[in-house]
Each structure stands twice: as C-alpha cells, then as structure tokens.
Amino acid sequence: MTRGTPIPDTVTLHVPFNIVKRRGRKEMQLPERAMQPRRTDSTLMKALARAFRWKRMLESGEFSTIAELAAREGIAPSYMTRVLRLTLLAPDIVEAILDGKHGTDLTLARLLEPFPLEWKNQINKLKVCNLVL
Incomplete structure (x- = not known):
C-alpha cells in the first residue's frame, strides 16, 4: 500500500491446510514448508x-x-x-533453549554430555542439533 491508499474494510487471507484425524480428533495440518510454532522443552x-x-x-x-x-x-x-x-553454556545457547529455538535432537541427556568450555566451540558443536542463534 502507498500513502493515500484507503485501508480496505476486509482482508482475505488464504492459508492452505488439510484436516486430518489423529487419535479420534480432528487436527489442522499445515504444509511442510510452513513454519511450525516453536515449542520450549x-x-x-x-x-x-x-x-x-x-x-x-x-x-x-x-x-x-x-x-x-x-x-x-x-x-x-x-x-x-x-x-x-x-x-x-554460552549465553546465546541458553537464550535459544529458553526461546525454543533448538531442534528436537537437543535433549537434556545430550546437554549433560561433556562440552567445550569455549563458547564459540559450544555453539559449533550444538549447531549439529539445529540450534538457531
């Protein structure tokens, strides 16, 4: 929109999804390319x-x-x-965990394994776990 363009009364948004049954309940399934909400562990x-x-x-x-x-x-x-x-742990890693910006393969058991003390090396090691910084 540009300046002076009137704001429409209604806006239509098209979101592709499928309805699937899981365990007797109906759920909305988004396309694979859609971002999934982050879940904190x-x-x-x-x-x-x-x-x-x-x-x-x-x-x-x-x-x-x-x-x-x-x-x-x-x-x-x-x-x-x-x-x-x-x-x-590096502050960036702690923040990523608290924000839910880590992959499902980053578990407590994995974090309790020995890790390097240098923050840069920690980040490099944990990027394997899809850590988003």
Missing part, C-alpha cells in the same frame, strides 16, 4: 533453572559443598555436578 528449561539456582545457593554461602546441597535436594552429587555445568 520444559525438561531443558527446568534443568537450566535448577543449575542457576544451585549455583546461586553455593555462591551465597548457604551451602558450603556440592555434596551438602545434593543431600538437601535429595539427588546424587554426580548428577548435580553435571547439571551445574549447564551454567557454563
């Missing part, structure tokens, strides 16, 4: 939240050791240390 988000909470508790002096904090939380210290490593 609550498991990853919960792990990140725990990691940063635990880090804050340790840094504040509320707990003096990981073993002490793990006992209070009722989890194994080895698991806690793996989750705490998530606080070393």
Whole structure:
C-alpha cells in the first residue's frame, strides 16, 4: 500500500491446510514448508533453572559443598555436578533453549554430555542439533 491508499474494510487471507484425524480428533495440518510454532522443552528449561539456582545457593554461602546441597535436594552429587555445568553454556545457547529455538535432537541427556568450555566451540558443536542463534 502507498500513502493515500484507503485501508480496505476486509482482508482475505488464504492459508492452505488439510484436516486430518489423529487419535479420534480432528487436527489442522499445515504444509511442510510452513513454519511450525516453536515449542520450549520444559525438561531443558527446568534443568537450566535448577543449575542457576544451585549455583546461586553455593555462591551465597548457604551451602558450603556440592555434596551438602545434593543431600538437601535429595539427588546424587554426580548428577548435580553435571547439571551445574549447564551454567557454563554460552549465553546465546541458553537464550535459544529458553526461546525454543533448538531442534528436537537437543535433549537434556545430550546437554549433560561433556562440552567445550569455549563458547564459540559450544555453539559449533550444538549447531549439529539445529540450534538457531
């Protein structure tokens, strides 16, 4: 539209889709080329939240050791240390996870595997998981 062009009262938008039955329910199926809404992974988000909470508790002096904090939380210290490593992820990666801009192949198990400390190398490693930065 250009300046001075009147705004129409109605606008018609054509969106191609199919109606399919899944598990007895009707669902709208968009074409493959259409963007799918991003879904946040609550498991990853919960792990990140725990990691940063635990880090804050340790840094504040509320707990003096990981073993002490793990006992209070009722989890194994080895698991806690793996989750705490998530606080070393590059800020861009954390933001992408919280925004749901990661592929379905990026799972908590995959994130808990050893990763490089350098942020640039982390990003390169996780681009394999369709991470969108």
